[in-house]
Amino acid sequence: MHLTLEFAGGAELLFGKQKNHSIDLPDNNSPWTIRTLLVWIRENLLRERPELFIQGDSVRPGILVLINDTDWELFDGLNYQLKANDNILFVSTLHGG
Amino acid sequence: MHLTLEFAGGAELLFGKQKNHSIDLPDNNSPWTIRTLLVWIRENLLRERPELFIQGDSVRPGILVLINDTDWELFDGLNYQLKANDNILFVSTLHGG
Amino acid sequence: MTNYVRNHSLSNDEIQRYSRQLIISEFGVNAQERLKSSSALIIGCGGLGSPAALYLASCGLSRLGLVDHDNVDKSNLHRQIVHNETTVGRTKVDSARLTCSQINSSLQIDTYNLLLTHENIMDIVKQYDVILDCTDNVITRYLINDACVLCRKPLVSASVIRFEGQLTVWNYIEKNGPCYRCLYPQAPPAETVSTCSDVGILGPVCGTLGSLQALEAIKILTKVGDILSNRMLLVDGLSMSFRTIKLRNRQSTCAVCGTNPTIIDQPPPPPLGQCSNDQPCRRNLLNSNERM
Amino acid sequence: MTNYVRNHSLSNDEIQRYSRQLIISEFGVNAQERLKSSSALIIGCGGLGSPAALYLASCGLSRLGLVDHDNVDKSNLHRQIVHNETTVGRTKVDSARLTCSQINSSLQIDTYNLLLTHENIMDIVKQYDVILDCTDNVITRYLINDACVLCRKPLVSASVIRFEGQLTVWNYIEKNGPCYRCLYPQAPPAETVSTCSDVGILGPVCGTLGSLQALEAIKILTKVGDILSNRMLLVDGLSMSFRTIKLRNRQSTCAVCGTNPTIIDQPPPPPLGQCSNDQPCRRNLLNSNERM
Ligand SMILES: [Zn+2]
Ligand SMILES: [Zn+2]
Numbered sequence: 001m002h003l004t005l006e007f008a009g010g011a012e013l014l015f016g017k018q019k020n021h022s023i024d025l026p027d028n029n030s031p032w033t034i035r036t037l038l039v040w041i042r043e044n045l046l047r048e049r050p051e052l053f054i055q056g057d058s059v060r061p062g063i064l065v066l067i068n069d070t071d072w073e074l075f076d077g078l079n080y081q082l083k084a085n086d087n088i089l090f091v092s093t094l095h096g097g
Numbered sequence: 098m099h100l101t102l103e104f105a106g107g108a109e110l111l112f113g114k115q116k117n118h119s120i121d122l123p124d125n126n127s128p129w130t131i132r133t134l135l136v137w138i139r140e141n142l143l144r145e146r147p148e149l150f151i152q153g154d155s156v157r158p159g160i161l162v163l164i165n166d167t168d169w170e171l172f173d174g175l176n177y178q179l180k181a182n183d184n185i186l187f188v189s190t191l192h193g194g
Numbered sequence: 195m196t197n198y199v200r201n202h203s204l205s206n207d208e209i210q211r212y213s214r215q216l217i218i219s220e221f222g223v224n225a226q227e228r229l230k231s232s233s234a235l236i237i238g239c240g241g242l243g244s245p246a247a248l249y250l251a252s253c254g255l256s257r258l259g260l261v262d263h264d265n266v267d268k269s270n271l272h273r274q275i276v277h278n279e280t281t282v283g284r285t286k287v288d289s290a291r292l293t294c295s296q297i298n299s300s301l302q303i304d305t306y307n308l309l310l311t312h313e314n315i316m317d318i319v320k321q322y323d324v325i326l327d328c329t330d331n332v333i334t335r336y337l338i339n340d341a342c343v344l345c346r347k348p349l350v351s352a353s354v355i356r357f358e359g360q361l362t363v364w365n366y367i368e369k370n371g372p373c374y375r376c377l378y379p380q381a382p383p384a385e386t387v388s389t390c391s392d393v394g395i396l397g398p399v400c401g402t403l404g405s406l407q408a409l410e411a412i413k414i415l416t417k418v419g420d421i422l423s424n425r426m427l428l429v430d431g432l433s434m435s436f437r438t439i440k441l442r443n444r445q446s447t448c449a450v451c452g453t454n455p456t457i458i459d460q461p462p463p464p465p466l467g468q469c470s471n472d473q474p475c476r477r478n479l480l481n482s483n484e485r486m
Numbered sequence: 487m488t489n490y491v492r493n494h495s496l497s498n499d500e501i502q503r504y505s506r507q508l509i510i511s512e513f514g515v516n517a518q519e520r521l522k523s524s525s526a527l528i529i530g531c532g533g534l535g536s537p538a539a540l541y542l543a544s545c546g547l548s549r550l551g552l553v554d555h556d557n558v559d560k561s562n563l564h565r566q567i568v569h570n571e572t573t574v575g576r577t578k579v580d581s582a583r584l585t586c587s588q589i590n591s592s593l594q595i596d597t598y599n600l601l602l603t604h605e606n607i608m609d610i611v612k613q614y615d616v617i618l619d620c621t622d623n624v625i626t627r628y629l630i631n632d633a634c635v636l637c638r639k640p641l642v643s644a645s646v647i648r649f650e651g652q653l654t655v656w657n658y659i660e661k662n663g664p665c666y667r668c669l670y671p672q673a674p675p676a677e678t679v680s681t682c683s684d685v686g687i688l689g690p691v692c693g694t695l696g697s698l699q700a701l702e703a704i705k706i707l708t709k710v711g712d713i714l715s716n717r718m719l720l721v722d723g724l725s726m727s728f729r730t731i732k733l734r735n736r737q738s739t740c741a742v743c744g745t746n747p748t749i750i751d752q753p754p755p756p757p758l759g760q761c762s763n764d765q766p767c768r769r770n771l772l773n774s775n776e777r778m
Contacts, residue, residue, distance in 0.1 A: 062382025159674025
């Protein structure tokens with residue numbers, strides 16, 4: 001299943017400074033969710049220091065997850081079932097001024 | 098055929114200050130183009146002073162036409178054949194500073 | 195101008211000074227009168243606070259509050275355009291007051307040369323109609339958010355790092371918008387937090403975001419236009435891309451704005467060992483290789 | 487800082503002053519050195535030129551040129567933040583020079599208190615590395631465009647009215663980008679052209695667009711990031727929406743940048759009866775009902 005992953009706000013620094021990733025998830029017995037996507041990201045995409053991106057089975061505090069530009073809280077969060085060509089954006093919150 | 102028309106940069110002032118227009122074009126013998134859309138706009142949507150929007154069979158100088166956010170010059174200009182759900186944006190160029 | 199019917203409280207001098215904004219059809223004399231009876235508080239007179247202060251000083255407010263505990267340093271001048279070489283070493287609030295009062299001598303400017311704490315913030319925030327968070331650290335952002343929710347003030351918040359910026363309006367009650375804690379109930383781990391002194395920032399990125407903060411503040415005060423509540427603008431200056439994301443509503447479970455809040459009278463004190471200024475007390479491990 | 491290996495031309499003072507931007511990993515010492523040997527020309531010291539001048543004065547250029555033929559008026563101060571009450575009545579270029587030199591005394595600032603014409607523009611434009619069009623009228627925009635094409639200079643162009651702004655980079659040769667005439671071969675009818683004095687403008691909208699102009703100028707000079715060529719940013723401050731549209735490439739039929747140009751040595755004189763300043767010599771018929 002094809003997806004676009006994007007990382008912004010500094011989260012891209014954990015992914016070789018690459019902001020856009022076009023990925024294909026392998027077929028699965030059960031539907032892909034954000035929860036299983038995070039496991040896939042940790043195993044296949046994260047270059048360094050996974051604890052700066054993942055905490056437990058979710059993203060670490062301070063990272064927003066957007067499903068097609070909409071806050072994942074307006075969907076099912078970790079349990080959202082991914083659809084082909086979804087755009088998943090991970091934004092690290094900025095604090096500078 | 099359903100289209101979204103948008104007017105910006107002051108062009109909306111000729112259309113009752115409304116920037117977004119969701120329209121349905123009637124079925125036609127020949128395919129709808131930007132050229133025939135302009136005629137339809139003049140007859141159905143323009144509230145005042147058509148010469149400030151249309152000149153000859155095209156838009157007046159200083160108005161850009163965007164087909165799904167891309168300059169109509171990269172398509173066929175006036176001869177572009179409209180597709181269902183196209184977004185056509187008319188931007189009047191600003192000059193203030 | 196001369197045949198304009200006088201059914202408003204603006205002086206001829208004000209009509210002249212603000213003519214280019216009050217002729218905007220969506221704005222008008224009514225919006226200008228609202229500004230004349232309004233106040234705004236800018237917290238942080240740095241990269242974001244500089245353009246925000248200059249534009250809010252210019253627009254015709256009654257009162258502008260400026261908060262900062264820092265002094266002007268030469269390394270601020272590449273981005274903090276309200277300061278200049280003649281004010282290096284002075285307090286940032288005095289420096290900003292000087293520049294702003296030269297732009298608009300009829301504006302009341304009140305300065306607070308202090309570090310905001312959970313004990314002093316409420317007394318300041320409650321005096322103003324809209325608050326701008328132009329600070330540079332996580333702890334202060336929670337503090338300001340909590341005070342704004344408790345005082346029922348809309349909070350225009352921006353942040354910048356490197357080429358990027360983020361902007362939103364928290365606690366915009368008219369739209370049932372979320373607060374900072376609704377989105378971020380837990381603070382991020384300290385080692386994930388980058389600061390301007392760690393990884394840098396370009397001046398014009400601050401200029402863009404700080405100007406947009408002033409714009410949202412003016413829109414809130416005048417009730418003109420659509421407020422950036424329940425939405426967040428993401429700016430990437432490197433690629434010049436802009437993106438608006440849709441955010442959750444106010445969360446009933448929120449510790450400060452929810453239905454059973456645990457934060458009630460004043461913001462909580464910061465966790466032990468956390469600092470609230472832009473000094474390298476938390477070295478950013480991730481980007482340490484980028485330091486010089 | 488102390489153990490930083492010295493293989494560059496920046497002084498310790500410059501390293502300190504610009505540290506917060508040269509630690510950005512995509513920027514670095516190399517970009518700072520390019521700025522140090524670069525120049526920029528700001529045409530129009532008004533709403534857009536103010537933030538552009540402040541940020542370009544701050545960033546570490548070698549030389550900044552400022553062009554304007556006007557004097558500071560009180561009605562400018564709601565948006566033109568490089569000026570202030572103490573410089574009302576003085577020339578805008580002197581007022582802007584004063585503010586910018588206080589921010590950065592090591593910057594060379596050259597001022598041109600004149601109305602640009604097809605006869606004087608080439609001598610000025612050819613001296614600078616990047617040009618910013620911060621003017622307020624159509625005639626001057628064609629004039630600047632033509633001079634930039636003939637002198638092979640990238641042109642960062644912004645415009646604002648009411649709550650809206652537009653931004654693009656013309657004549658960016660590296661990307662085969664279009665010039666103003668490629669997009670607008672014919673000037674618009676005079677009665678369709680609104681000006682800030684006709685229909686108004688808000689200060690923070692100028693601040694946003696002018697800051698973005700400075701950002702694009704810095705990116706062009708340092709060769710960092712993606713330049714807004716072949717693209718145009720549309721900003722609507724009322725709804726806080728941002729949109730990037732894709733533009734045509736350079737047009738072979740263009741009268742100035744095409745394969746058989748008719749404009750060769752210098753820009754053509756303006757059409758008879760057209761004026762090139764923001765005075766109400768062309769009353770805007772469309773919006774006359776919005777005047778006060
Ligand atoms: Zn909340
Ligand atoms: Zn051309």
